[in-house]
Amino acid sequence: MKVEDKVMDLAKRRGFVWGPSPNIYHGGLKGFYDWGPLGKLLKNKVENVLRHGFTSFSFWEVECPTIMPKKVWEASGHLEGFSDPISKCLKCDSYFRVDSVINEKYPDLDVEGLNTEKLREIVDKKKIKCQCGGDLGSIENFDMMMKTKIGMDQEAYLRPETATTTYLLYPEYFRFFRTKLPFGVFQIGKAYRNEISPRQSVFRTREFTQAEAQLFILKDQEKKYEKINDYADEVLPLIKHDSKSIKRVKLKDIVKEKYMKKEAYAYMVYVAYKLYKDMGFDEKKIRIIQHSPDKLAFYADDAWDIEINTDRYGWIELCGVHDRKDYDLKRHAEYSKTKMQVSGETPRILEIAMGVERTTYALLENSLVEDKEREWLDFDKGMAPIDVAIFPLMKKEGMDDLAKEVFIDLDKEFICNYDDSGSIGRRYRRMDEIGTSFCITVDHDSVKNGDVTVREIATMSQVRVKVSELKSVFRELLNGDLKFERIK
Numbered sequence: 001m002k003v004e005d006k007v008m009d010l011a012k013r014r015g016f017v018w019g020p021s022p023n024i025y026h027g028g029l030k031g032f033y034d035w036g037p038l039g040k041l042l043k044n045k046v047e048n049v050l051r052h053g054f055t056s057f058s059f060w061e062v063e064c065p066t067i068m069p070k071k072v073w074e075a076s077g078h079l080e081g082f083s084d085p086i087s088k089c090l091k092c093d094s095y096f097r098v099d100s101v102i103n104e105k106y107p108d109l110d111v112e113g114l115n116t117e118k119l120r121e122i123v124d125k126k127k128i129k130c131q132c133g134g135d136l137g138s139i140e141n142f143d144m145m146m147k148t149k150i151g152m153d154q155e156a157y158l159r160p161e162t163a164t165t166t167y168l169l170y171p172e173y174f175r176f177f178r179t180k181l182p183f184g185v186f187q188i189g190k191a192y193r194n195e196i197s198p199r200q201s202v203f204r205t206r207e208f209t210q211a212e213a214q215l216f217i218l219k220d221q222e223k224k225y226e227k228i229n230d231y232a233d234e235v236l237p238l239i240k241h242d243s244k245s246i247k248r249v250k251l252k253d254i255v256k257e258k259y260m261k262k263e264a265y266a267y268m269v270y271v272a273y274k275l276y277k278d279m280g281f282d283e284k285k286i287r288i289i290q291h292s293p294d295k296l297a298f299y300a301d302d303a304w305d306i307e308i309n310t311d312r313y314g315w316i317e318l319c320g321v322h323d324r325k326d327y328d329l330k331r332h333a334e335y336s337k338t339k340m341q342v343s344g345e346t347p348r349i350l351e352i353a354m355g356v357e358r359t360t361y362a363l364l365e366n367s368l369v370e371d372k373e374r375e376w377l378d379f380d381k382g383m384a385p386i387d388v389a390i391f392p393l394m395k396k397e398g399m400d401d402l403a404k405e406v407f408i409d410l411d412k413e414f415i416c417n418y419d420d421s422g423s424i425g426r427r428y429r430r431m432d433e434i435g436t437s438f439c440i441t442v443d444h445d446s447v448k449n450g451d452v453t454v455r456e457i458a459t460m461s462q463v464r465v466k467v468s469e470l471k472s473v474f475r476e477l478l479n480g481d482l483k484f485e486r487i488k
């Protein structure tokens with residue numbers, strides 16, 4: 001089995017990802033997935049890193065409704081411009097995203113953003129057909145917004161991104177942050193896109209979780225941005241739009257060497273990159289790549305994506321960092337007739353947009369390790385779905401009682417699991433397969449001496465630790481302050 005198939009097999013079998021959902025009804029709907037118990041724990045860990053990470057960089061979390069009236073989406077530009085080129089097979093009636101169909105046959109052909117006439121030319125010239133051999137019918141732009149109704153008749157849409165809903169609170173933020181810019185906010189929540197033929201499992205779904213952060217800033221604050229001085233020597237792996245290779249550039253040199261135009265923007269790219277490193281992604285598997293200027297939205301000044309290398313899909317975008325200038329607040333000020341200016345100037349928005357499910361899946365895939373003895377998940381400490389598993393050697397002679405006590409105590413602080421069935425070897429294997437960082441075994445001596453065996457997943461080595469010290473030892477092990485081999 002190929003690595004990527006192994007990951008999907010593991011994800012289904014051990015309860016990370018199930019679907020398409022709802023599976024019991026005709027095999028489910030394309031583009032919808034369920035996160036099972038372990039997948040949900042892992043996704044929570046990812047969201048925790050993002051939440052604590054953004055907060056540590058002084059962004060404040062908000063939560064907005066996921067449904068907004070039509071007017072909002074007119075103002076944002078989504079109703080007008082948020083669509084995919086679609087065509088129907090004249091023989092079997094299947095619908096396709098034309099750009100994806102072209103790219104499946106010609107992966108190197110750059111068709112993103114081409115209009116319907118240009119796509120028609122390519123389809124005709126390259127004789128691109130449906131899998132059934134049928135011809136593709138007319139190519140039309142299909143609106144990707146999910147429509148709904150509020151009350152009896154008010155037209156509304158499910159948000160296709162969290163960002164727009166976050167912008168609308170600008171007047172409230174301005175008061176909350178005591179009328180001083182720049183300030184940062186973020187939101188983690190669901191968004192919806194009516195993808196026509198979603199194929200890449202959890203990478204392209206119709207309902208998904210985004211984590212998006214915005215820095216509201218004035219024009220003369222962008223160029224020089226003091227906060228980068230705290231991270232001046234941090235190195236970022238950058239690929240310019242006209243280059244093919246990664247250049248490792250220090251944050252303090254990014255503007256000087258003309259990779260980016262504004263220090264505040266470079267800072268946002270660094271924040272996003274730092275969060276991916278904090279989740280435990282291997283530096284060699286991360287790159288930050290610039291959008292080609294002719295592919296930028298008309299209002300955007302610059303855009304770079306964070307990509308992770310996966311076995312299943314190659315380099316895949318997990319995060320975009322966008323310089324949106326003053327487009328959003330200008331539009332919403334105009335459509336809502338609300339003043340959103342600071343001494344005559346409309347604030348600008350620098351934005352980080354992350355896909356949480358994509359990130360979670362990439363982390364799962366990147367963590368799979370096979371060696372001679374076993375197949376296991378090598379998560380960074382603190383990132384595993386389960387931090388500590390607790391096993392009584394046998395369900396008798398006080399071992400189970402002590403193990404339950406240990407479980408109840410540790411579970412207050414860490415994600416724990418109690419398992420008393422099967423041989424110890426089998427229990428270890430079950431935990432290795434899902435990446436549980438540490439296992440505790442309570443044996444005869446534990447009952448007598450008050451200590452237990454702690455085993456680390458990566459090395460499979462074991463040490464005895466006093467029950468009374470378990471909490472403080474795990475606290476340090478899981479935040480990386482203590483190495484396992486240093487425990488005495």
Ligand SMILES: [Zn+2]
Nearest residue numbers: 089092130132
């Ligand atoms: Zn067909």
